[in-house]
Amino acid sequence: MSALSVRDLVAAYEPDLPILRGVSFTVHxxxxxxxxxxxxxxxxxxxxxxxxxxxxLSGTVQLSDVPIExxxxxxxxxxxLGFVPQTENVFTSLSVGENLQLAADRLPKSERQKQIAQVEARFPDLIKHRHHRAGALSGGQRQMLAIGRALIGAxxxxxxxxxxxxxxxxxxxxxxxxxxxxxxxxxxxxxxxxxxxxxxxxxxxxxxxxxxxxxxxxxxxxxxxxxxxxxxxxxxxxxxxx
Ligand SMILES: Nc1ncnc2c1ncn2[C@@H]1O[C@H](COP(=O)(O)OP(=O)(O)OP(=O)(O)O)[C@@H](O)[C@H]1O
Ligand SMILES: [Mg+2]
Known part of the structure; x- marks a missing residue:
């Protein structure tokens, strides 16, 4: 089984200007x-x-051997599939706690607190700032929060x-x-x-x-x-x- 498999991926923002020109790789x-x-x-x-x-535009992406493209x-x-984009990866006007809560909202209600608790346990330093606005965090703390958000849902x-x-x-x-x-x-x-x-x-x-x-x-x-x-x-x- 592969964790992620990309085959012949072609991607473009404009149809006649491909940026990815047939990318294939496998991640185990x-x-x-x-x-x-x-x-x-x-x-x-x-x-x-x-x-x-x-x-x-074309090509396939498989996550654990299941097509997801x-x-x-x-x-x-x-x-x-978790993703931490380079920018706008936290809600700066919301608190650390609210950022995690929002990431958990898509999960079934019964799982939300458990997932948040797991992330909190992984990043204890973040929790000291639970009530602080994400926009007031240092760059490193903000990146940890973005990673924490992406980890919600395991x-x-x-x-x-x-x-x-x-x-x-x-x-x-x-x-x-x-x-x-x-x-x-x-x-x-x-x-x-x-x-x-x-x-x-x-x-x-x-x-x-x-x-x-x-x-x-x-x-x-x-x-x-x-x-x-x-x-x-x-x-x-x-x-x-x-
Ligand atoms: N939203 C967009 N619309 C149109 N063209 C875009 C868009 N985003 C990126 N591009 C173009 O796609 C090409 C690849 O950009 P991309 O951001 O994927 O490169 P990168 O390898 O991540 O570069 P960097 O190291 O600077 O982050 C560039 O020519 C860029 O101008
Ligand atoms: Mg880039």
């Missing part, structure tokens, strides 16, 4: 796969297309789009440590990142998307050891070069 249960690549390669479009917020966003969520696959954006190196370390803990607890993760070095440090495998296609794929040590790949896409200092 328990993996943490880093999705890397230059600016504009289509990384965000890829996770959005899988999540249902960017238009798919034609399902509406809320159905994908209900089937265990997704089998969690996709995140650049969770380290705008965070200090210390806080990036905290967020990535949280992702690693989640992954070790059994959550399969697809992590879009510009912060290549940090992503490769926790990834079991990496995909490099270039101009709408998977150009390279491998375990971090192999990609870093391939001079051409490292020079072109991983950067000597661990940054993606455009």
């Amino acid at each position: 249960p328990g993996e943490l796969v880093a999705l890397l690549g230059p600016n504009g390669a289509g990384k965000s479009t890829l996770v959005k297309a899988i999540a249902g917020t960017a238009p798919i 034609a399902l509406p966003v809320h159905e994908k969520l209900a089937r265990g 997704p089998s696959v969690l996709m995140l789009d650049e969770p380290s954006a705008g965070l200090s190196p210390r806080v990036v370390g905290e967020v990535f440590a949280a992702l690693q803990t989640l992954n070790r607890a059994g959550v399969t993760i697809v992590l879009v990142e510009q912060n290549v070095r940090a992503a490769l440090a926790i990834a079991s495998r990496a995909l490099i998307l270039v101009e709408g296609r998977i150009a390279h794929e491998g375990v971090p040590s192999a990609l870093l050891g391939d001079d051409t790949v490292a020079d072109l896409y991983l950067g000597r200092k661990g940054h993606v070069s455009a």
Whole structure:
């Protein structure tokens, strides 16, 4: 069984201008796969297309071997696909508690409190801020809240789009440590990142998307050891070069 399987995915915002030009990859249960690549390669479009917020022209997406590409966003969520978009991933005017409550509203009533309690147990620091507005949190706390919201409903696959954006190196370390803990607890993760070095440090495998296609794929040590790949896409200092 695969956790997530994408085949020949073509996605476009305008019909004659494909951004993803036939993307295929498989994520196995328990993996943490880093999705890397230059600016504009289509990384965000890829996770959005899988999540249902960017238009798919053709191709298939399977979650635990079940086709989901034609399902509406809320159905994908209900089937265990979690997504933390890069922006607007929390309601800034609502409190931390209200943000979690709102994420739980789509669940059957009997499960809501249990799911919220599980997230609270995972992120005890968040709970200290339960009554604070999400907009008043630090960048790292806000990202934890966004991840917490996505974990409500216990997704089998969690996709995140650049969770380290705008965070200090210390806080990036905290967020990535949280992702690693989640992954070790059994959550399969697809992590879009510009912060290549940090992503490769926790990834079991990496995909490099270039101009709408998977150009390279491998375990971090192999990609870093391939001079051409490292020079072109991983950067000597661990940054993606455009
Ligand atoms: N909503 C949109 N409508 C039209 N074109 C878009 C839209 N979003 C992205 N694009 C275009 O799609 C291409 C891929 O963008 P995308 O955001 O997926 O790349 P990315 O790999 O995530 O880049 P970055 O590293 O900058 O986040 C770019 O040419 C971009 O201009
Ligand atoms: Mg992006």
